Amino acid sequence: MIGRQEADSIERRSGVSLWRQIADRILQAIATGDFAENAALPPEVALAERYGVNRHTVRSAISALVQEGVLRAEQGRGTFVLSRKRLSYPIGARTRFSTGLQGQTSERHIVLLASSVEPASPRVAEGLGLARGAEVIRLETRGEADGRPVSRAAGWFDARRFAGIDKAMAETGSITASLARFGIDDYLRQSTVLSARHADAADLADLDLQPGAIVLVTVAVNVTPDGQPIQFSESRFPAERVELKLSAL
Amino acid sequence: MIGRQEADSIERRSGVSLWRQIADRILQAIATGDFAENAALPPEVALAERYGVNRHTVRSAISALVQEGVLRAEQGRGTFVLSRKRLSYPIGARTRFSTGLQGQTSERHIVLLASSVEPASPRVAEGLGLARGAEVIRLETRGEADGRPVSRAAGWFDARRFAGIDKAMAETGSITASLARFGIDDYLRQSTVLSARHADAADLADLDLQPGAIVLVTVAVNVTPDGQPIQFSESRFPAERVELKLSAL
DNA sequence: TATAGTTGTCTATATCAATAGACAAATTTA
DNA sequence: TAAATTTGTCTATTGATATAGACAACTATA
Numbered sequence: 001m002i003g004r005q006e007a008d009s010i011e012r013r014s015g016v017s018l019w020r021q022i023a024d025r026i027l028q029a030i031a032t033g034d035f036a037e038n039a040a041l042p043p044e045v046a047l048a049e050r051y052g053v054n055r056h057t058v059r060s061a062i063s064a065l066v067q068e069g070v071l072r073a074e075q076g077r078g079t080f081v082l083s084r085k086r087l088s089y090p091i092g093a094r095t096r097f098s099t100g101l102q103g104q105t106s107e108r109h110i111v112l113l114a115s116s117v118e119p120a121s122p123r124v125a126e127g128l129g130l131a132r133g134a135e136v137i138r139l140e141t142r143g144e145a146d147g148r149p150v151s152r153a154a155g156w157f158d159a160r161r162f163a164g165i166d167k168a169m170a171e172t173g174s175i176t177a178s179l180a181r182f183g184i185d186d187y188l189r190q191s192t193v194l195s196a197r198h199a200d201a202a203d204l205a206d207l208d209l210q211p212g213a214i215v216l217v218t219v220a221v222n223v224t225p226d227g228q229p230i231q232f233s234e235s236r237f238p239a240e241r242v243e244l245k246l247s248a249l
Numbered sequence: 250m251i252g253r254q255e256a257d258s259i260e261r262r263s264g265v266s267l268w269r270q271i272a273d274r275i276l277q278a279i280a281t282g283d284f285a286e287n288a289a290l291p292p293e294v295a296l297a298e299r300y301g302v303n304r305h306t307v308r309s310a311i312s313a314l315v316q317e318g319v320l321r322a323e324q325g326r327g328t329f330v331l332s333r334k335r336l337s338y339p340i341g342a343r344t345r346f347s348t349g350l351q352g353q354t355s356e357r358h359i360v361l362l363a364s365s366v367e368p369a370s371p372r373v374a375e376g377l378g379l380a381r382g383a384e385v386i387r388l389e390t391r392g393e394a395d396g397r398p399v400s401r402a403a404g405w406f407d408a409r410r411f412a413g414i415d416k417a418m419a420e421t422g423s424i425t426a427s428l429a430r431f432g433i434d435d436y437l438r439q440s441t442v443l444s445a446r447h448a449d450a451a452d453l454a455d456l457d458l459q460p461g462a463i464v465l466v467t468v469a470v471n472v473t474p475d476g477q478p479i480q481f482s483e484s485r486f487p488a489e490r491v492e493l494k495l496s497a498l
Numbered sequence: 499t500a501t502a503g504t505t506g507t508c509t510a511t512a513t514c515a516a517t518a519g520a521c522a523a524a525t526t527t528a
Numbered sequence: 529t530a531a532a533t534t535t536g537t538c539t540a541t542t543g544a545t546a547t548a549g550a551c552a553a554c555t556a557t558a
Contacts, residue, residue: 011450014460015272015313015515017545020264024447031444033371043504054547059505064264075505076554088442091495122282193337194493195280196445196463198273201260211263214445214463244443246340246495264545266515292534303517308535324535325524 019060020212022051026065027240030081037085040078041071068210068240087150089237091218092247093188096176105145110173113140113152113206115166117159124156127221127232135159139169142206149207150242153235162230179230187230190223196239207238214239268309269461271300275314276489280335289327290320317459317489336399338486340467341496342437345425354394359422362389362401362455364415366408373405376470376481384408388418391455398456399491402484411479428479436479439472445488456487463488 011021026047029035041047044062048055062079065071073079087104101108119133128136136156143151155175157165161182168178179187199213207215215236222231237244260270275296278284290296293311297304311328314320322328336353350357368382377385385405392400404424406414410431417427428436448462456464464485471480486493 011453011460012514012546015266015269016447016461017264017266017514019545021447023264025449028446045504056548057546060545062505073505074555076503076556078504078555086444192495194443194465194495195335196465196488197277198265198270198463200274204260211260212265214447216443216445216465239445246441246443261516261544266544268515294534305518306516309515311535322535323525325526325533327525327534 016212017060018051018053018057019064022047022053022058022061023064025051026061027070030070031086035081037081040080043078064210070240086241086243087145088245089150089242090245090247091189091192094186095189101145101150107147108143108145108150110175111142111144112166112170112173113142115139115169120156124232127219128156128158128229130158137162137165139166139175141169141175148241149238151235151237152203152206153233155231155233157231175231184224184230186225187222188225190221190227190229192218192220194218194244199236199238203236203238207236209238209240216242216244218244265461266309267300267302267306268313271296271302271307271310272313274300275310276319279319279330280492284330286330286334289329292327313459335490335492336394337494338399338491339494339496340438340441344438350394350399356396357392357394357399359424360391360393361415361419361422362391364388364418369405372468373481376468377405377407377478379407386411386414388415388424390418390424397490398487400484400486401452401455402482404480404482406480424480433473433479435474436471437474439470439476439478441467441469443467443493448485448487452485452487456485458487458489465491465493467493 012018014021026035026041030037035041041062042050044055044058047058051058062071062073066073070082071079072082087101089101116138117135118138120128120130120136122132124130124136125132125134130136137159139155139157141153141155142149143153162179165178165182168181169175172178195217196214197217199207199209199211199215203209203215204211204213207213209215216239218233218235218237220233220235221229222233223229261267263270275284275290279286284290290311291299293304293307296307300307311320311322315322319331320328321331336350338350365387366384367387369377369379369385371381373379373385374381374383379385386408388404388406390402390404391398392402411428414427414431417430418424421427444466445463446466448456448458448460448464452458452464453460453462456462458464465488467482467484467486469482469484470478471482472478
């Protein structure tokens with residue numbers, strides 16, 4: 001053993017408060033199974049010692065997680081982990097919202113939040129192979145599973161080719177079904193770029209997150225089987241509720 | 250237009266300080282091209298108004314980014330974006346560290362930070378198809394490109410089959426070359442699960458990050474072409490420096 | 499029914515984060 | 529050169545964050 005210690009400590013003066021860092025750790029410990037579901041968390045004093053902070057700081061972290069519905073505290077008994085397995089969202093060549101989550105949730109659907117027609121930004125134009133400034137339709141959607149928001153996506157389509165896709169989306173609640181109306185029977189994911197950042201105000205509202213949460217961001221281009229780009233999308237997933245499982249692209 | 254405004258605002262009482270949130274936004278704006286490289290940022294007063302905070306708060310964010318080497322401030326002239334395109338790290342069936350970053354950096358290599366022999370944790374055992382508690386070798390490595398840390402990984406190998414792989418790794422500096430010594434000419438990525446969280450103390454030290462940074466986390470299993478698991482790994486990438494580009498798995 | 503263990507509440511204090519305003523210092527532009 | 533623009537520094541004040549200690553309220557158990 002060459003030696004190295006796994007620091008379980010916490011950063012001060014970081015711009016991230018200690019209670020939020022500890023809340024993050026607890027979430028992670030739950031996700032990795034260090035804190036089992038339905039079991040009691042270590043008592044507050046033990047956690048305080050473990051993370052090297054005051055008990056009150058641990059309490060702030062716990063109360064945030066209670067607020068989020070991750071933990072339940074019972075006076076005199078302890079603090080318990082509520083079922084919190086993260087959804088595993090598959091990403092692959094034929095990623096579809098509903099089919100991907102089958103078996104993990106009893107119900108899932110997509111809500112159309114907004115739509116608009118706008119000139120293509122440089123990256124959208126590049127992704128769709130359009131002239132910069134060409135008109136595109138933007139659909140803002142939210143994916144929900146068992147009543148909990150699990151994704152928030154913006155999708156852009158060539159306005160000339162897909163005029164009226166906003167109505168189709170509002171009626172069908174499905175991108176796949178909407179594209180079918182335009183003669184697109186099959187489509188593939190051409191490229192996916194992945195990053196992560198703090199949730200912004202819009203994410204917090206649409207995904208029902210607590211401030212300080214982290215979102216996974218995918219930027220993808222969908223194409224027809226013969227390689228013609230049809231959709232450029234940017235999706236955001238709450239990192240505390242969703243993990244992305246990469247399958248065959 | 251159904252209507253919806255893109256909130257560019259900031260969350261208060263979130264456990265994440267305003268200056269860090271603003272630093273995040275600036276990094277993101279640079280990554281998406283909203284703030285061009287080598288160009289001047291908007292002046293501090295403009296940024297303060299844009300984000301709805303005091304000028305001093307913007308200054309805190311900027312000084313953190315100057316510290317990180319992302320920005321350079323010049324009195325009387327302005328604040329400038331230093332080259333900061335994120336590295337695009339490919340993930341696919343045959344992901345290899347060096348080959349993947351070719352063309353984006355002039356130099357890249359892997360440093361072996363530590364190694365140890367330990368009993369397999371449940372998830373490692375499951376990933377490698379070993380009995381729970383079977384001995385495994387853990388290699389802790391850091392990937393560097395042009396002198397900057399871009400990844401930090403822990404890899405686990407069956408200790409019986411790969412006895413001495415720690416020495417091979419120390420000598421060759423390459424997982425691929427080390428595995429070749431054990432007769433593994435080719436290997437494939439069987440599964441990859443992706444998540445994100447705040448960097449912990451170890452990440453901060455090893456990846457040379459500022460506190461509050463976000464890391465992308467991949468958990469993967471590598472297998473031989475005939476499906477035999479050989480490596481279980483957990484890798485962390487600094488989200489501000491790296492994005493993951495998914496290619497054919 | 500005590501007693502130990504746990505969460506909940508309160509007070510007090512120190513430090514960090516954010517706002518506010520004023521002005522200095524350096525650079526560019528008219 | 530003068531004015532305008534921009535970053536740098538200073539003081540002061542407020543609110544959020546973190547620590548510390550004490551004790552109440554509730555639960556489980558010896």
